[in-house]
Amino acid sequence: MPAATSGSRSKLLSTNFKNFLSKPAITHPQKALTVQLHNAQQKSNMSSNASQGAPMTGDIATKANSGFPKDSNAPGEQFEPRQTATSEDYEPDPSKSLKLSPQRQALVDDIIALYSCQPTVQRVKRYTPDCVYDDQFVYANDRYKMAGQWFALPKLFNASINESYQVIRSDDDMIQFKNKQSWTFRLIPKTATITGLVSLSLDPATKDSDFMQIKYHKDQANEKDYSHEGLGFSFKKWQADNVVKHMDAPELKEFEQDKNANKEEVRRYGTGTEEGNAPKRDFTKA
Structure with missing residues (x-):
């Protein structure tokens, strides 16, 4: 499977990394991705319809995802939010979305546009040179690598449509929102809404x-x-480090100097559960 396809947004792929790298998946990549898209959408549908009777576990903001450095010179790694959830149900309710100032709304609009396969130099500049992007299949630890990811999306997808979003937090430390996005691969006649x-x-x-x-x-x-x-993490980092090397988008030249941005060693936690400094929160109540 081409590296760029492997590096597409994690929400479109199965969470089972072993299955992704299994022999059938390598031999028949289009068939494997079709199955994984179907499984991802089924999983999303089930979580959206699941019971929401779990008790509240506290505020959305915690010491693990707030109180970041006040100095902008601190590298992106020091601004990592940590949180787990009581459910994988992140279905947005736009009617409950927090109202944002024009400046904050403009930021969210630009990020939604990037998710929707509409990258521009100005939109990628929404990130600092030493930024970190972290999802299930990507770990990009500077803006040059991040730009490679965003400018690769239109080559991978016929369409990416934002169905809805809900801002659930907006303060000095963070803007946080639930997002619902529909993705259609170029090579596979399949759309998944995740x-x-x-x-x-x-x-x-x-x-x-x-x-x-x-x-x-x-x-x-x-x-x-x-x-x-x-x-899994080794793959995430390898993918981000290498996809940008094979991109020919002229816009990437704008960010080449960001390869030298300030960085720290990757922070490792041993687990993705609460024990990995990731307090549990009930986002279904937001």
Whole structure:
């Protein structure tokens, strides 16, 4: 399977990494992806219809996903939000979405446009040079690698449509929203509508400006957080490190200098459960 296809948004693929790399998946990649898209959508549908009777477990903001550095020179790794959920149900309710200032709404609009296969240089500049993007199949630890991911999307998908979103948190540290996106592969006549939890940790230097920027972008497709360990993480990082090398989009030249952005070693947690410094929250009540 081409590296760029493997690096598509994690919400479109099965969470079972072993199955993804199994011999049938390698031999018949289009068939395997079709099955995985079907499974992902079925899983999303089941979680959307699941009972929401779990008790409240506390506020959305916790010490693990707030209180980030006040110095914008701190590298993106220091702005990582950590959280697990009582359910993988991230179905948005737009009627409950928090109202945002024009500046914050513009930031969310740009991120939604990036998810919707509409990358531009200006939209990618919503990230700081030392940003981190972290989802189930990607770990990009600078803006150059991040740009490679966004500009690859239109090559992978015929369409990506935002069905709805719900902002559930907006403060000095973070903007967080539930997202529902429909994706259609170019090579496979299949559309999957998948939900996820998007957490945008804000740059302290620009959080009150007209052009806000992001230090850490985390996209969680299920109830777990990321351990940053094991074979799955090695693939995530390899994919982000290498996809950009094979991209010919002229826009990427704008971000080549970001390869030298300030970085720290990857933070490792041993597990993606609560024990990995990821407090559990009931996002179905948001």
